[in-house]
Amino acid sequence: MAQFEEVSQKSAYGTAGFRTNSKQLDHVMFRMGLLATLRSKKTKATIGVMVTASHNPEEDNGVKLVDTMGEMVTPAWEGYATQLANTEQEGLLTALKDVIDREAISMAQEASVFVSKDTRPSSESLSQAVLDGVHALESHSKGALTLGFNYTLIFDCWFELQKLVSSYKQVYSFVPNRTDDQKALLVDGANGIGALKVCEMETYLKKELQLSLFNDGSSGKLNHLCGADYVKVQQKGPIGVEMSAGERCCSCDGDADRIVYYYCDSIATLISTYLKELLTQAGLDLQIAVVQTAYANGSSTRYLEDTMKVIVRCTETGVKHLHHAAQEFDIGVYFEANGHGTVSRKPTCTYLHTNLENAALLLQNTVNLINQTVGDAISDMLLIEAVLTIRGMTVKQWDAIYTDLPNRQLKVKVADRSVIGTTNAERRTVSPAGLQEAIDSLVNKHRQARSFVRPSGTEDVVRVYAEADTQESADALAHEVSLAVYRIAGGVGEEAKPL
Ligand SMILES: CC(=O)N[C@H]1[C@@H](OP(=O)(O)O)O[C@H](CO)[C@@H](O)[C@@H]1O
Numbered sequence: 001m002a003q004f005e006e007v008s009q010k011s012a013y014g015t016a017g018f019r020t021n022s023k024q025l026d027h028v029m030f031r032m033g034l035l036a037t038l039r040s041k042k043t044k045a046t047i048g049v050m051v052t053a054s055h056n057p058e059e060d061n062g063v064k065l066v067d068t069m070g071e072m073v074t075p076a077w078e079g080y081a082t083q084l085a086n087t088e089q090e091g092l093l094t095a096l097k098d099v100i101d102r103e104a105i106s107m108a109q110e111a112s113v114f115v116s117k118d119t120r121p122s123s124e125s126l127s128q129a130v131l132d133g134v135h136a137l138e139s140h141s142k143g144a145l146t147l148g149f150n151y152t153l154i155f156d157c158w159f160e161l162q163k164l165v166s167s168y169k170q171v172y173s174f175v176p177n178r179t180d181d182q183k184a185l186l187v188d189g190a191n192g193i194g195a196l197k198v199c200e201m202e203t204y205l206k207k208e209l210q211l212s213l214f215n216d217g218s219s220g221k222l223n224h225l226c227g228a229d230y231v232k233v234q235q236k237g238p239i240g241v242e243m244s245a246g247e248r249c250c251s252c253d254g255d256a257d258r259i260v261y262y263y264c265d266s267i268a269t270l271i272s273t274y275l276k277e278l279l280t281q282a283g284l285d286l287q288i289a290v291v292q293t294a295y296a297n298g299s300s301t302r303y304l305e306d307t308m309k310v311i312v313r314c315t316e317t318g319v320k321h322l323h324h325a326a327q328e329f330d331i332g333v334y335f336e337a338n339g340h341g342t343v344s345r346k347p348t349c350t351y352l353h354t355n356l357e358n359a360a361l362l363l364q365n366t367v368n369l370i371n372q373t374v375g376d377a378i379s380d381m382l383l384i385e386a387v388l389t390i391r392g393m394t395v396k397q398w399d400a401i402y403t404d405l406p407n408r409q410l411k412v413k414v415a416d417r418s419v420i421g422t423t424n425a426e427r428r429t430v431s432p433a434g435l436q437e438a439i440d441s442l443v444n445k446h447r448q449a450r451s452f453v454r455p456s457g458t459e460d461v462v463r464v465y466a467e468a469d470t471q472e473s474a475d476a477l478a479h480e481v482s483l484a485v486y487r488i489a490g491g492v493g494e495e496a497k498p499l
């Protein structure tokens with residue numbers, strides 16, 4: 001934000017809030033407690049604060065604010081968060097007053113803040129620091145305070161497990177004769193919060209879905225050799241899970257807001273084509289679109305646009321961008337390649353309830369399985385299971401819908417990653433001078449190739465993505481592009497590392 005440029009940016013509110021080693025976060029947490037209280041007063045609604053570093057190592061932690069409808073806060077409030085996190089102690093009061101004035105906040109307004117944490121050991125004291133921030137502000141104002149403290153996951157309060165379970169049972173009743181093999185699903189809980197949720201749900205679904213839980217947190221370390229990120233980036237199965245041929249397996253990440261099914265990343269394709277079929281069968285003329293980021297495999301984009309005739313949009317990385325773009329359509333399906341996502345629908349789509357044709361009924365129950373707030377691995381898992389059940393599809397048939405182009409992701413360390421400016425949903429760079437031209441000429445040397453670079457919003461690195469007709473070609477292109485980044489954008493240390 002322009003008005004904050006003078007602040008030296010020690011930490012910035014990135015793609016998923018603040019994230020770093022847990023030892024450096026006490027003051028940030030306290031200040032996010034202050035800011036959440038102000039946001040709640042401003043909106044006259046409950047604001048969530050989630051203490052988590054998701055898929056990052058157990059030693060890290062982080063914090064993100066969750067706005068009134070479950071979405072990320074607006075760019076202006078992200079700017080305030082960055083401002084507060086970087087202000088020296090003596091300037092804190094002035095910085096707070098600045099937010100209060102700019103937003104014309106009435107301090108007499110009651111505040112309601114809901115704090116959640118993941119299973120990291122540091123989350124205990126860091127979430128307490130958030131609460132301290134909330135209390136500190138409230139003791140200096142006349143406002144009353146209601147404070148929720150949720151020890152598990154934020155979706156507990158907005159989306160009840162029972163509703164998910166009963167919608168799944170309804171969908172299942174359309175296809176009751178599933179074999180035991182078809183009902184079996186191996187779930188990697190990443191030793192995190194998703195494992196606790198699966199444990200809770202397992203007993204209710206015995207008849208419809210046989211869940212076997214691995215990495216349940218009883219012994220292993222959070223995200224270590226397991227979880228969605230490990231599986232996606234390393235292209236390996238999680239520790240402790242022995243898969244036999246054709247078995248379905250999925251992994252949550254550390255805070256269970258995303259899911260990966262093996263060996264495919266085509267969740268959006270599976271769901272959008274299924275919903276499109278149901279809409280046609282039910283005779284409903286609703287617009288359905290898939291929102292992707294530049295990381296979506298080129299083959300999936302082509303399949304959706306050319307074969308399925310589904311509208312495809314591309315946005316910047318991070319669910320907040322995808323979510324907003326999806327909301328412009330009657331039904332918006334969005335999943336990042338790494339498993340973050342959901343399906344949103346316009347409120348007007350609730351008229352589905354009035355049509356009791358079979359297809360519409362199925363559609364209604366399917367839609368009830370969807371948690372429209374940003375990111376819920378358990379709801380996503382049940383939605384995918386429902387679609388596979390109804391379509392009688394094996395995981396192999398799903399994988400065969402289209403073939404991913406071979407791809408590679410690398411990261412490059414540079415002195416200041418903000419020198420990389422991007423445009424066109426991060427698919428092209430506008431600075432530093434000469435970088436895009438260099439990427440273009442490298443891409444031209446490969447077949448069916450595409451490559452882009454962007455500064456990460458969660459790590460101090462530049463990310464490089466490349467895809468091409470063969471794995472060798474994708475690897476070579478990613479390497480060549482990362483060398484160009486290193487040379488033109490001020491690389492430091494090691495040249496490039498696998499993501
Ligand atoms: C390439 C990639 O996987 N990027 C991830 C990662 O963002 P970066 O801005 O790339 O660091 O973390 C985000 C938050 O978890 C997630 O939404 C996003 O998809």
Ligand SMILES: [Mg+2]
Binds near residue numbers: 253254256257
């Ligand atoms: Mg996560």
